[in-house]
Amino acid sequence: MRLLILLASTTMLAACGGAGPQSVGSSAPPTGGGTGGGTGGGTTHTFVNPTDPKTYKAVGSSHSYNYTVEAAGNAGAGQTGQLYQGDATTVRNSNLTIAYNPRDAIFDVSFNNGLAGTSTVSRFQDPLHRTDFGGLVEPQDGTPNLGSTQFGIQGMNYLESGSSNNITAAVPGEFAFGLIDTGQGGSYDATTFFYQTPGTETKYVTFAGYLRNNATVSNASIDNPDGSTSEFIRQTNKLERGAFAYGEITANDKVPTTGSGSFEGTMLASMVFNDQPDTLGNFDTYFQWIAGRATTNVDFGANTFSLSLDGRVGAPFLDGTSGQHSIMQNAQFRANGGGSINLVTAGGFFGQFNEAWFVNPGGNRLDMVIAGSSIDGAFYGPNAAEVGGGYRIVGGTPDERIDILGTFVGIER
Template identity: 45%
Template sequence: MRNYVILAGTAAALSACGGAGPETIGSTAPAGTVGPGSGTNAATDIYAQFANPVDAKSYKGVGGTQRLTYTTDNRVTQGQQGLTYSANASTVRDSAIDIAYDPRDAIFTLTIADAKSGAGTTVRFQDPAQRTNFGGTTEPQWGTPNLAQLPAGAAANRNVNYLQSGGGNPTSLYGQSGTGFVDPGNSTTPPDGMPGSSYTAYSFFYEKPGSTTKYVSFAGYVANTVSFANVMAGTETLTQDSWTLERGAFAYGALTNNSAVPTSGSASYTGSMLGTMVFNPTLDDSVKKSTYFQWLTGTSTLSVNFASKQVGLAVDGFVLDPQYDRYTTPSITVPGGATFSGSGSALIDLVGKGGFTGTFQSFAFKNGATTLPVAVAGSSIDGAFYGPAAEEAGGGFRVVGGVPDQRVDIVGAFTGKK
């Protein structure tokens, strides 16, 4: 039985549950404080402030965004209708993603204005209760990955903080965004609502700067907007849901000045990666599957020869469970727990590009003995160096499949330190 709550017509804050300790932008907070950057000896240079902020700062995200719109109804066999999909991967100097943090109020502001993908929102996480986590009666919304609970063999990441604005809580009348009577669901159950109702929520999650890297980090976001209505199909009254879903993954941090990037020698950077994808190869099949989002999580290795300006990137990891809406028949092409690997190359061009740019040569998924290679038609790698002397690296990527009548698209971010 679905539990509905009354939603007001304006956005408010999501009531959050505790249990995982205080959330700050960095890895630690000074003793006796509730946020970072409050200590009397806090460093004020741009690099130290990434993990221990003192002043309000804004960072550009390098990565990708995806947007998916469609309708479903209680004729489940009809599947998704009127579907449109778009995506984009930003470059170091042409980013539509901005992450701002003000330690005075412990407030994040996420701004996405990606005209190429259509993804766009400005969310100010101003209420302390908008910090949330997994494991209580209130959790991040449907489609948000729990990076501390991963498939067997994957390395759990317990250094990720979660924030959410809007969406609601089935046990509370506070923190809802939308109208009418809505059951907001939870991290694995999509929202539901009575006809005439609507639901909107934004989630932002990031690896705490200073936990594994000091100068660059990765983040992701989820935006879900759903409206619920009764519509007529001939003489039949249908229950219809209209979905607008956005996903994104990006790296951000304190960029190295061009003059401080080495011009000789080599280095290897290892770290984390986060991606989001659609993988639907069945559009030309007699039985078509629906298009849904899945998260990718894993590791990255960046090999850099500063003298020749050659860069090699390898990403490896695991696929998380698909995110099915309420009226989509479950149909898995790449199941949760499958693995993936990809490799590409890039060239350093600090003057022209502000970092390094390149492409993927291969990307493939593996589930047991079955390998699903991606026929790469288009791809991009966009990255930069971070820290006072290029101690760390990070960036974003995109891989687009090229087989006719397939929808295969992956965007993501990577970080690493020497």
């Protein structure tokens, strides 16, 4: 009932404010401001302590998964009608934005990306929709608790908005979100946006993520061979996930042309990993979050960089289907890659991964076959004091759905 109590609050406040789903939300401690269009080329730094409204271009990646799941009472039911899409943006080519107005503590986020199948556009303005973990009201199912013992990331803020209709009760494990139709058709649509407070570790760039869970439930039936009819519940899901970096980008003429630097910070990713269709006949796919540390080494004189990721995998977002998955909770994730700096063409640096693998609890290692990958980053703050960007690693083994999309940030050590 925790989730439904939260939705009752959001729906009521949406009605009072004259807004519908995906247009109401909450506020949290400021994350941006100042002038200069989100660049670090000016003399005023207000990312940590914002003074003016500002819109930041987010660099990162997102993906979506559409499918239908039926009640376990219908023998053989699983995820059907599947459509998976993903995309990683570049520094120069990103229409993903995060805007903050410190006067009214309003966030406007737009993660609308046709290539990724995402369509989230949300305004967070109601103080009640600021949320956290612990207590009766918590972020919706599928939200990573990055401040938990497993991940240990400090300074996290969570904002959530959404609505529900004709949802009366929850059945644990039956569906994602535990929805039951009242007989009139039910729906659920909620977006959670989360970010690390600037100044926690980095001052000129920070990382953020989001998830949107959109579901409808309805009664359905099938005719049995003996002439009888069996009724069951069908749920149609559209799930979105994304991870991004945003902040005050360094002006090109302020980026060093000699020397080197090592930057350390946080990495975050959303993953789908299903290597079982051809071996077990299992086509059910589940989202999992990965969080940990990133190390970016830069040689400004040679215009090269390397990136190393070291994270831990969260629990899968199960929906009452098979529940089979190969990457276990708390598995280690590692990836290494590199590339070139090109401020004129790329607005920062870009490259690819040369290896990625997982080690499950117990020591079982799974190496990825990489079909395609990308790393797109930029420098942030005065004289490239910090870095941030996004990445994607696409699995290349036939009859598998493996895709990792994320973000990283770092401060020079």
